[in-house]
Every structure is written in structure tokens, then in C-alpha cells.
Amino acid sequence: MVLVGPMGVGKTTIGRKLSKVLKIPFVDTDSLIVAEHGPIPEIFAKLGEEKFREFEEQALEFALQTPGIVATGGGAVLSARSQVLLKDSTVIYLSTNGRHIGSRLKGGKRPLLKDGVEAWRRIYEERKPVYQMVCDFEVDTSGKSLAATVAEIRELTTPK
Ligand code: S3P
Numbered sequence: 001m002v003l004v005g006p007m008g009v010g011k012t013t014i015g016r017k018l019s020k021v022l023k024i025p026f027v028d029t030d031s032l033i034v035a036e037h038g039p040i041p042e043i044f045a046k047l048g049e050e051k052f053r054e055f056e057e058q059a060l061e062f063a064l065q066t067p068g069i070v071a072t073g074g075g076a077v078l079s080a081r082s083q084v085l086l087k088d089s090t091v092i093y094l095s096t097n098g099r100h101i102g103s104r105l106k107g108g109k110r111p112l113l114k115d116g117v118e119a120w121r122r123i124y125e126e127r128k129p130v131y132q133m134v135c136d137f138e139v140d141t142s143g144k145s146l147a148a149t150v151a152e153i154r155e156l157t158t159p160k
Helices: 011-023 030-039 040-047 049-063 080-088 117-134 146-159
Strands: 002-004 026-028 068-071 091-095 137-139
Touching: 011 026, 011 068, 011 137, 011 146, 026 030, 030 040, 030 049, 030 068, 040 049, 049 080, 080 117, 091 117, 091 146, 137 146
Parallel strands: 002 068, 002 091, 026 068, 091 137
Antiparallel strands: none
């Protein structure tokens, strides 16, 4: 199962929790990239976004080799190659109305968000159609607890 969606929506937190309750492995593509190539802001600054996207494709391909939960970075769905890779997985799009996003984006580790929440909104609007295109299910996280979101994903993905 692959979690996609905008920056700060909670892909990593939700993915970790799902992996715990389902007792299956969890991997985060951002963490794979950092382990192999160093901090994301440095990759953007030194090598550029295009190179980062290449690392991201490789990380997604690697992550998909192990059955389990994969959390992606917000822009992972942009690559045509990644879109093809995602066809063989159950893809959950974690959406949000963005009301509480500001407090979730603190820490300044996201190179694309130097302009803050405004940039986040613009980027999210641009990418929404892509998230919708690649996903099997959309789960709106707005106003929902972690437990409720995880329960909804389980309900949607458990064969009846
Ligand atoms: C990005 C999202 C980040 C990270 C990088 C670029 C994006 O991951 O991959 O900063 O383009 O949306 P999160 O979605 O986990 O913040």
C-alpha cells in the first residue's frame, strides 16, 4: 500500500501506525533518499530538484520491492515512471482542507516551502489532479484523529 498526498498531511505518521497495526513493514521514500544521499535541503541546493526527483523514483522503486506500507514525499507522484510503478499497488491519497496545515509544516526542512503556507496551497492545487489520478482511494484527513484515519484506510482496503 502506498500513501500519497501533500506535504504535511501525515503520510509518515499514518504509514507508521498502519504498519504497526497490520504488522507489515514500513518504509518512507524521503528517509531512503536521506540515508543514501544526505539531507533533502542539501540535495535541492546542490543538485537541484530534478536530481531529487530522480532519487525519488529510485527510492520508490526500491521501496515497492518489499510488500508493506510505503509513505512517499509529496512530489513523488509527478514522475511518469513513478506513476507507472504505482499501478501495481493500492494507492491511498491522503487529502486535507489545509485548515491546520500551518502548524504541521514547521521545522523548515522542506525546500519548496520557503514562502510558507501560500506556497503549500499553490503546490497542492497544482498536484491535486495527479493525486486523484494515481489513487485507488481518497481519504480526507481533515479534522480526523490518527486512529480514525487509520481505521478508515483499513476499512477501505480490507477485502470483504
Ligand atoms: C516534497 C515533499 C517532501 C520532500 C521534499 C519535496 C514535495 O516530503 O520529499 O521536500 O515536492 O512535495 P513530504 O511530503 O513528506 O513533506
